[in-house]
Amino acid sequence: MSAFRILAGDTASSARQGTLKTPHAEIETPCFLPVGTRGSVKGLEFDRLEEWDCRAVLANTYHLMVRPGIETIRRAGGLHAFIGWSRAILTDSGGFQVMSLASRRVLSEEGVEFRAPEDGTAHFLTPERAMELQSGFGVDIAMALDVCPPFPAEREEVERACRLSQSWAERSRRAYCGPGLLFGILQGGTHEDLRSRAAGPLAALDLPGYAIGGVAVGESKQAIRRVTAFSAGLLPSEKPRYLMGIGTPADLLESVRAGCDLFDCVLPTRNGRMGHAYTRAGEVTIKHERFKEDLTPLDPACRCPVCRRHSRAYLRNLFVLKDFSAPMLLSIHNVYFYLDWMRTIRAAIGAGTLDKLQAPPEEKV
Amino acid sequence: MSAFRILAGDTASSARQGTLKTPHAEIETPCFLPVGTRGSVKGLEFDRLEEWDCRAVLANTYHLMVRPGIETIRRAGGLHAFIGWSRAILTDSGGFQVMSLASRRVLSEEGVEFRAPEDGTAHFLTPERAMELQSGFGVDIAMALDVCPPFPAEREEVERACRLSQSWAERSRRAYCGPGLLFGILQGGTHEDLRSRAAGPLAALDLPGYAIGGVAVGESKQAIRRVTAFSAGLLPSEKPRYLMGIGTPADLLESVRAGCDLFDCVLPTRNGRMGHAYTRAGEVTIKHERFKEDLTPLDPACRCPVCRRHSRAYLRNLFVLKDFSAPMLLSIHNVYFYLDWMRTIRAAIGAGTLDKLQAPPEEKV
Numbered sequence: 001m002s003a004f005r006i007l008a009g010d011t012a013s014s015a016r017q018g019t020l021k022t023p024h025a026e027i028e029t030p031c032f033l034p035v036g037t038r039g040s041v042k043g044l045e046f047d048r049l050e051e052w053d054c055r056a057v058l059a060n061t062y063h064l065m066v067r068p069g070i071e072t073i074r075r076a077g078g079l080h081a082f083i084g085w086s087r088a089i090l091t092d093s094g095g096f097q098v099m100s101l102a103s104r105r106v107l108s109e110e111g112v113e114f115r116a117p118e119d120g121t122a123h124f125l126t127p128e129r130a131m132e133l134q135s136g137f138g139v140d141i142a143m144a145l146d147v148c149p150p151f152p153a154e155r156e157e158v159e160r161a162c163r164l165s166q167s168w169a170e171r172s173r174r175a176y177c178g179p180g181l182l183f184g185i186l187q188g189g190t191h192e193d194l195r196s197r198a199a200g201p202l203a204a205l206d207l208p209g210y211a212i213g214g215v216a217v218g219e220s221k222q223a224i225r226r227v228t229a230f231s232a233g234l235l236p237s238e239k240p241r242y243l244m245g246i247g248t249p250a251d252l253l254e255s256v257r258a259g260c261d262l263f264d265c266v267l268p269t270r271n272g273r274m275g276h277a278y279t280r281a282g283e284v285t286i287k288h289e290r291f292k293e294d295l296t297p298l299d300p301a302c303r304c305p306v307c308r309r310h311s312r313a314y315l316r317n318l319f320v321l322k323d324f325s326a327p328m329l330l331s332i333h334n335v336y337f338y339l340d341w342m343r344t345i346r347a348a349i350g351a352g353t354l355d356k357l358q359a360p361p362e363e364k365v
Numbered sequence: 366m367s368a369f370r371i372l373a374g375d376t377a378s379s380a381r382q383g384t385l386k387t388p389h390a391e392i393e394t395p396c397f398l399p400v401g402t403r404g405s406v407k408g409l410e411f412d413r414l415e416e417w418d419c420r421a422v423l424a425n426t427y428h429l430m431v432r433p434g435i436e437t438i439r440r441a442g443g444l445h446a447f448i449g450w451s452r453a454i455l456t457d458s459g460g461f462q463v464m465s466l467a468s469r470r471v472l473s474e475e476g477v478e479f480r481a482p483e484d485g486t487a488h489f490l491t492p493e494r495a496m497e498l499q500s501g502f503g504v505d506i507a508m509a510l511d512v513c514p515p516f517p518a519e520r521e522e523v524e525r526a527c528r529l530s531q532s533w534a535e536r537s538r539r540a541y542c543g544p545g546l547l548f549g550i551l552q553g554g555t556h557e558d559l560r561s562r563a564a565g566p567l568a569a570l571d572l573p574g575y576a577i578g579g580v581a582v583g584e585s586k587q588a589i590r591r592v593t594a595f596s597a598g599l600l601p602s603e604k605p606r607y608l609m610g611i612g613t614p615a616d617l618l619e620s621v622r623a624g625c626d627l628f629d630c631v632l633p634t635r636n637g638r639m640g641h642a643y644t645r646a647g648e649v650t651i652k653h654e655r656f657k658e659d660l661t662p663l664d665p666a667c668r669c670p671v672c673r674r675h676s677r678a679y680l681r682n683l684f685v686l687k688d689f690s691a692p693m694l695l696s697i698h699n700v701y702f703y704l705d706w707m708r709t710i711r712a713a714i715g716a717g718t719l720d721k722l723q724a725p726p727e728e729k730v
Contacts, residue, residue: 037688038688040689040690040694042688043690043693045697068682072658072678072682083679084676292433309412310449311447313441314449317433320432321432323407324405324638326405327689328408329405332410
């Protein structure tokens with residue numbers, strides 16, 4: 001029996017509503033996973049996420065393997081026990097962070113050697129090692145090790161990334177021993193032919209889910225949306241599709257319409273810490289002078305604990321004065337807003353009204 | 366009818382348990398007020414404070430008068446509305462911060478002129494202005510404007526501070542028009558004779574409560590405790606006694622035994638942000654190497670949301686990596702710990718067992 005069940009589909013788009021059963025949660029899709037890089041969703045208590053019926057978070061294999069390391073996590077009884085979260089966890093494979101963060105990186109057929117900039121320690125990440133880590137963590141959704149080419153990149157580099165990603169997906173599949181679901185990752189940059197060519201052999205591995213990788217690495221928003229829609233169409237429709245690292249509320253709606261089911265993004269927490277709040281009317285940059293006397297909440301229709309209590313004027317004052325609570329409060333609002341937005345999207349698919357749903361504008365308020 | 370009711374007294378000490386009725390809350394005493402300098406208790410949501418039955422917080426008149434200023438707060442409908450907290454608020458008068466923070470300070474009979482280092486704006490704080498501000502805020506407990514001498518100080522300087530504080534308390538009393546309770550402040554540094562001499566005329570003003578000011582400004586812990594006990598004995602026993610700006614859990618117990626009823630201190634939040642956690646076994650400095658593999662909570666007997674979920678090893682890893690959640694989680698624990706400690710003290714007085722209550726050691730774990 002498949003872990004993924006599609007319960008409703010949209011007639012006007014490729015959107016679908018469903019559930020994904022993992023060892024620790026039944027995830028309602030489309031679903032946004034708050035990012036908990038080192039096992040904390042920055043600025044939020046897990047109690048809040050539970051209260052808001054958040055069923056899954058993302059953590060980064062790369063960060064966790066460098067510190068505290070797999071041994072500490074194993075001794076704690078796995079990642080759930082170590083971080084104190086008993087619902088689902090998805091970990092990326094570490095491939096993306098190695099490419100974007102690590103120094104003295106050497107890529108070979110075997111894997112990728114690198115030094116962690118945090119402490120200079122040497123690591124060798126192979127598909128087998130990535131699986132050993134994620135199995136040791138005991139996560140609900142593990143990701144195959146892939147190679148994510150930068151943007152822009154020579155076509156040859158993207159071709160090599162596709163070839164290695166396929167070979168590593170096969171090795172990941174052989175090496176992974178649970179307890180979660182292993183997802184493969186489709187690469188190919190902005191080249192539709194390369195993505196098409198990569199999708200077949202990847203789908204043939206019959207993994208429980210597939211991710212669209214290598215998007216939002218520097219290309220235009222138009223390119224991101226085009227590649228996302230094109231890639232989603234290449235992946236098996238009966239499997240959950242996970243769009244990695246994206247995006248704004250409008251991006252999420254657009255990608256749901258393209259047929260994507262799972263999402264993660266640092267925007268709500270990172271932007272919250274920087275003073276940007278998502279609202280139904282657009283983005284509020286709280287430091288702006290024009291909010292100085294604004295006694296309305298960030299979003300008058302929002303039911304989050306911040307909007308229920310605090311005005312823009314209050315939050316602006318805290319932010320201008322660099323009060324520690326300010327980035328925390330905006331992060332709380334933003335994550336609530338994202339989870340609520342996904343709930344709205346799911347309900348619209350179920351009710352057959354997704355075509356009428358309008359995303360918040362991406363402009364500033 | 367007096368706002369303060371004593372419900373139980375300790376036979377072995379001057380401790381008493383009671384209630385203080387203010388416009389927004391019935392405060393159970395002895396009570397610790399978390400510090401919300403600019404109207405936020407750093408790192409904590411007000412929802413948490415309500416959930417833990419916290420009935421009162423402190424905010425700083427000085428910070429609020431500089432930013433956002435009284436006009437914004439008035440337009441919001443008062444300080445409760447502006448910060449989103451509907452229980453009791455106590456504000457200090459601004460005197461202490463002017464003395465410790467402001468530059469180009471000129472003290473006269475009339476008041477104190479200063480420039481705010483935040484933005485260079487000039488302010489003139491008089492007893493009448495301090496009352497206008499606190500009345501405009503609409504706080505539950507307002508403090509008379511006082512002069513807090515530094516430590517060490519010439520005896521003459523302390524004498525002048527006492528004289529001005531008495532004169533300003535009289536003017537504060539005439540000027541204050543509610544809606545809260547006005548408290549006077551006893552000064553006198555470490556000089557028992559000066560405190561004795563100041564207490565009589567201050568008590569004669571028959572204010573609804575009195576604070577012990579000018580302690581913990583640089584003197585030894587021994588001197589703090591001696592001056593606190595001596596000062597408490599000088600203040601009317603039927604009025605609530607508020608010990609300003611103190612202290613550790615052990616200081617609180619000691620000061621309760623000396624007859625103090627209200628407390629505020631930045632320690633739980635400031636130390637939380639610095640990585641220090643209060644526990645029944647002493648202070649945990651979470652960054653220490655020895656907590657690296659420690660899978661126990663900060664305090665195994667603590668029921669706070671952090672101790673219910675997270676281990677020292679997890680918190681240490683976040684702290685070492687400067688994760689935004691780390692100072693937040695320690696602040697949450699510390700404030701919970703303080704509120705819980707006061708609950709324990711109140712229960713012990715009520716049960717007649719305060720003499721057997723032992724404070725957490727002040728040593729490091």
